[in-house]
Amino acid sequence: AQSVTQLGSHVSVSEGALVLLRCNYSSSVPPYLFWYVQYPNQGLQLLLKYTSAATLVKGINGFEAEFKKSETSFHLTKPSAHMSDAAEYFCAVSDQTGANNLFFGTGTRLTVIP
Amino acid sequence: KAGVTQTPRYLIKTRGQQVTLSCSPISGHRSVSWYQQTPGQGLQFLFEYFSETQRNKGNFPGRFSGRQFSNSRSEMNVSTLELGDSALYLCASSLGTPGNQPQHFGDGTRLSIL
Numbered sequence: 001a002q003s004v005t006q007l008g009s010h011v012s013v014s015e016g017a018l019v020l021l022r023c024n025y026s027s028s029v030p031p032y033l034f035w036y037v038q039y040p041n042q043g044l045q046l047l048l049k050y051t052s053a054a055t056l057v058k059g060i061n062g063f064e065a066e067f068k069k070s071e072t073s074f075h076l077t078k079p080s081a082h083m084s085d086a087a088e089y090f091c092a093v094s095d096q097t098g099a100n101n102l103f104f105g106t107g108t109r110l111t112v113i114p
Numbered sequence: 115k116a117g118v119t120q121t122p123r124y125l126i127k128t129r130g131q132q133v134t135l136s137c138s139p140i141s142g143h144r145s146v147s148w149y150q151q152t153p154g155q156g157l158q159f160l161f162e163y164f165s166e167t168q169r170n171k172g173n174f175p176g177r178f179s180g181r182q183f184s185n186s187r188s189e190m191n192v193s194t195l196e197l198g199d200s201a202l203y204l205c206a207s208s209l210g211t212p213g214n215q216p217q218h219f220g221d222g223t224r225l226s227i228l
Contacts, residue, residue: 036219042221043118043222044206045219046218100145100147100169100208100210102147104149107156107157
């Protein structure tokens with residue numbers, strides 16, 4: 001069975017500082033991994049996805065994530081935080097069986113301090 | 115290209131009633147998945163429909179059901195509503211090929227049970 005664990009339900013960074021949101025996955029088969037962002041009163045927006053083509057994945061809004069099989073991690077980073085990055089971030093995993101269901105982490109709320 | 119559209123955005127019901135939520139996927143997308151989001155349980159997969167057939171199901175009671183029409187639009191029904199059904203219900207669509215295709219989410223229907 002697939003699952004993801006997000007370390008830190010709340011993360012605060014100063015504007016311009018590095019953003020690091022942690023995600024570890026558990027999967028018995030090679031996983032597909034995703035990061036989504038949710039703004040208040042909205043649905044989920046895809047930031048980036050890992051589908052085994054490259055271990056370093058670049059997404060929208062300057063975010064990127066690196067797949068590390070040895071650490072079973074897929075941490076999300078951004079070099080310089082912007083006020084508009086304040087939101088909740090979800091890591092998700094699906095398998096390669098053809099099932100189209102995502103298993104989500106519990107989310108990390110990012111606060112950006114001016 | 116229009117995104118995923120969910121109607122209504124907000125709904126208030128009382129215990130024992132039933133409710134139907136609607137989801138129109140992105141044009142060309144054949145897979146529609148439903149998720150429940152609550153503060154306590156987070157994001158949980160309900161079920162997925164592909165070509166009018168339920169292809170995958172999460173761990174929810176039979177009070178939760180759905181269907182998909184020939185134009186890929188989907189509806190979700192919850193019968194005999196309970197207080198614990200209060201949640202944001204999110205619909206996501208994708209092309210439907212194995213899990214590497216990202217799911218695109220609507221803004222959700224917020225259901226409140228009184």
